[in-house]
Amino acid sequence: MNLPPTRQSLRDPNAPARATWALIAVLLLWPLLLVAEFRPAELFDARNLKVMGGFLGQFFPPNLGGEFLALALKATVETLAMATAGIALAMLLAVPLGLALSHSLSISRIGPGPGRGVGEALRALARLALLLLRGIPEIVWALLLVRAFGLGPAAGVLAIAVTYGGMLGKVYSEILESGDTRPARVLLELGSGRLMAFFYGLLPGSAQELASYTVYRWECAVRASVIMGFVGAGGLGQLMDQSMKMLNGGEVSTILIIFLLLVLLADAISNAVRSTLA
C-alpha cells in the first residue's frame, strides 16, 4: 500500500536526538572555551603581530649555508637513528607483553583446569605495566631519563622504547585477538605450545597488520624523536630549540623544510615496507 508522504513521515526521525546532542555540545563547549582562554583577537594584537611578522619575515629565504646545512643533516640522521633504535627496543618490550596479554593464546581459557586465576592475574599485571608505560608521554619520559642518564640521544631512544613499547604491546594483543583466532585455538587444543600456536595459527593472518602498525608507529617515533630535542635529547629538535630561542627565522624555516621532507620520506618508506610485506 503506497500512501503519499505526509508531513509526519517527511520529518527527520532523528531530530530530537540531534537537537539534544547539539545542546549538550554547546553547554559543554562554553566553559571549555573560557578555560582554554580562547581569544582569537589576541592573534591580531599589534605587539604579537610585530614579533610574529618579524620572525616570519626572516623565513624567506631559508638559511641554506653549507655549515648550517651540514649540521642540520647530521641532526636529521641522528633523529632517524633515534626513532629506529627506539622502535627496535620497543618491539623487544612489546612482543612478549603483547603475546602474554592476548587471550587467543591462553591455554587456561580453553577448558576447566588449574591456572586460570594465575593467568588472569598475570595478564592484569601486564596490562597495568603497559598502561603505565604508554600513559606517560614520551617527552616526559625523556625529561626524566635525561636526568638519569645525562644529555644525549640515549635518553631519547629509551623514552621512545618505553612509550612505544607500551602502545605496541597493547595494539599487538588487540590485533591478535581481533583476527581469526580459530587456527590458534585448534593448535592449542591439539596440544601445541603457545609460541607454535602463535607462529602457525595467528601470525600468518595478522602479520601484515602487525607490520604495518609497527611501521606506522615508526613514523610517529620519527616525529617524537624530533620533539625529544626540546628537552636535550639531541637530534633536529635541539637545533630547532636553539634557532627558535634566537628568533632566527632563516634557520627555523630550513629545519621546517627538513621536517616536511622527513615526514614525506618516512611516509614513502613505510608505504614501501608495507607493500613489500603484504
Next chain:
Amino acid sequence: MSATTLAERRSALGFCIYCWGTIACLIAVVWASFAYLSLDLSRLLTLESGRSMLEFIARFFPPDLSAGFMQKIAKGTLETLAISAVGTLLAASAGLVLALPASGRLGSGFKLATRFALNFLRSVPELVWAALMVLAAGLGPFAGTLALALHTSGVLGRLFAESLENAPPEPARTLVESGAAPGLAFVYGTLPAITPQLLAYSLYRWEMNIRMATVLGFVGAGGLGQMLYYELSLLHEPQACSVIIAMLALVVLVDAASAWVRRRQMRPGG
C-alpha cells in the same frame, strides 16, 4: 616424497624473497642506528646504574598529596582537558572542510594543493607549532589550543579524506539522480556512512591530544605540562610525581570513556 609435495615445499619455503630481503634490510638499518648513536646498552644493565636508577626513582616518592597542591593539579587538569577538547574540535571542523578537496571532489588541482597543505600541517610537530603560537598569541593555553588545532587538522584532514574516498558512492549518486542538490546528497548519502569512522578518528586524536596538551606546557602553553616542567626544574620530585600521576589518571579515564563511546557506536541503533 612425491615431486608435487617437494615443489610445494619449495614454493612454501622460498615464497617471498622480497620478504626476507626486507627483513634483512630492517635488521641492518636497526644495527646501523645503534652504531651511529654509539649506544651501549650493556652499560645500562650494570649493577651500579641499576642502583642509581633506583635512587633516582625513590626521590619521587611519596607524591605530594597536600590539599593546596591538589587544587593546583585540578586546575591544571581542567586546563589540559579544555586545550585538548577545543583544539580537537577546531581540528575536526577544519579537517572535514579540508577533506572535501583533498578527497578529489573538486578536481585534481585542488586535491594536490590540499594534500600538500595537510602534509605540511601534520609534518610540523605540535610542540613546534606551540612554540610558534606562543610567539603569535602570547603565553598561555590559547597558544596550546591553536597548536593542537593546526597539527591535528592536518592529521584528521588526511584520515577524513581517506574515509570519504572509501565511502560507497551509490547512496549519494542515487540521491543526486533523483534530483537532490549535491550538498544535501553529501549530507544524507555520504556522511551517515562515514560518521562513525570520523567520530572514531576524532576521539582517537582527542585521546592523543590530551597527552599532547600535557606536554605543550614545556614551551609555555599552559596545562599540566607547565606545572611538571616548573616542579622538575626546581627539583621538587614529589610534586612532579603528583603531576605525573594526574596525567596518567587523565589518560586512563579518557581511554575508558572513548572505549565506552566506541562500544555504543558499534551497537546497532545505539
